[in-house]
Amino acid sequence: MNTLAAIRPDSWNFPLLLHILGAAVLVGAVLTAVVTTLTAERTAQPDVMRRIAFRSLWMVGVPAYVVMRIGAEWIYSKEFGDAEDDPAWIGIGYMTADIGLLIFLIALGLAGFAARRKSAGLGKASGYLGVLLLIAFVVVIWAMGAKPD
Amino acid sequence: MELNDWILALHLLAAFALIAAEVAFSIMIAALWRSDSPSRVASTMLLARVGAILVGVGMAGTIVFGIWLAISLDAYQLWDGWVIAALVLWAIGGFVGQQSGQGYQAGGELAEKLAAEGTTSSPELAEIFGTSRAFWFHIATGVVVVLILVDMIWKPGA
Numbered sequence: 001m002n003t004l005a006a007i008r009p010d011s012w013n014f015p016l017l018l019h020i021l022g023a024a025v026l027v028g029a030v031l032t033a034v035v036t037t038l039t040a041e042r043t044a045q046p047d048v049m050r051r052i053a054f055r056s057l058w059m060v061g062v063p064a065y066v067v068m069r070i071g072a073e074w075i076y077s078k079e080f081g082d083a084e085d086d087p088a089w090i091g092i093g094y095m096t097a098d099i100g101l102l103i104f105l106i107a108l109g110l111a112g113f114a115a116r117r118k119s120a121g122l123g124k125a126s127g128y129l130g131v132l133l134l135i136a137f138v139v140v141i142w143a144m145g146a147k148p149d
Numbered sequence: 150m151e152l153n154d155w156i157l158a159l160h161l162l163a164a165f166a167l168i169a170a171e172v173a174f175s176i177m178i179a180a181l182w183r184s185d186s187p188s189r190v191a192s193t194m195l196l197a198r199v200g201a202i203l204v205g206v207g208m209a210g211t212i213v214f215g216i217w218l219a220i221s222l223d224a225y226q227l228w229d230g231w232v233i234a235a236l237v238l239w240a241i242g243g244f245v246g247q248q249s250g251q252g253y254q255a256g257g258e259l260a261e262k263l264a265a266e267g268t269t270s271s272p273e274l275a276e277i278f279g280t281s282r283a284f285w286f287h288i289a290t291g292v293v294v295v296l297i298l299v300d301m302i303w304k305p306g307a
Contacts (some may be wrong), residue, residue: 028172
């Protein structure tokens with residue numbers, strides 16, 4: 001695998017950069033939303049914290065997901081375009097991206113309602129979904145690095 | 150799976166922790182842009198603490214597992230140009246990140262003190278959370294992080 005990385009064609013590098021950068025920014029956006037929603041009630045300005053959480057997911061997380069996904073499809077087409085069977089780590093990546101998108105959108109919606117209605121419960125629900133996403137992200141980052149067969 | 154596959158995965162996780170922390174700090178800075186409210190600034194300090202922990206984990210993990218891989222894998226050597234560039238960038242990133250962190254930490258501590266005293270507005274805070282020295286160091290940290298990522302992917306000279 002690492003020998004493969006060393007001889008990776010140059011044309012794969014930019015899509016890979018987009019994919020990794022998008023994914024890392026997405027992790028940062030979800031992390032921010034998790035911390036701000038789950039700690040909102042412990043601060044003097046819980047409404048501000050819930051707004052930060054929503055904007056983090058909406059203004060940073062959504063564009064980051066799009067960039068991550070475009071980079072993923074781009075490099076997949078170059079690396080596995082003609083392959084019949086995908087390795088396991090590709091399957092883990094796609095599954096996390098697809099199911100993760102659904103969870104992300106629910107968390108985004110809950111964060112939006114929480115910010116608008118000043119609801120601690122909705123905010124926390126969004127935060128717990130974010131925790132679930134972060135756990136999935138750790139698994140998928142491990143899979144992208146270790147590339148299990 | 151071999152041990153080096155696990156080490157690469159841990160190296161990657163550490164790098165993600167570092168970039169995620171950088172993103173969290175950026176969101177915090179944007180949310181507090183020119184804010185003069187001690188209470189508002191103090192409310193985000195828990196996020197800053199989580200970010201600081203992730204920076205520590207990320208800095209340690211990237212360097213330890215990165216050097217391990219450079220020594221362990223036949224394809225790479227510690228004295229390869231791109232590895233040396235990564236080490237230099239890592240050190241520069243650590244320095245500028247620390248400078249930025251110290252500036253914002255001072256702002257956070259000031260905000261907590263003022264909030265506890267009941268102060269509702271502070272021009273000094275608005276200055277720190279605007280285009281301050283800490284802000285420019287934060288921008289520099291972001292640039293260095295992207296450069297490290299580019300260096301890791303392109304591996305010039307490998």
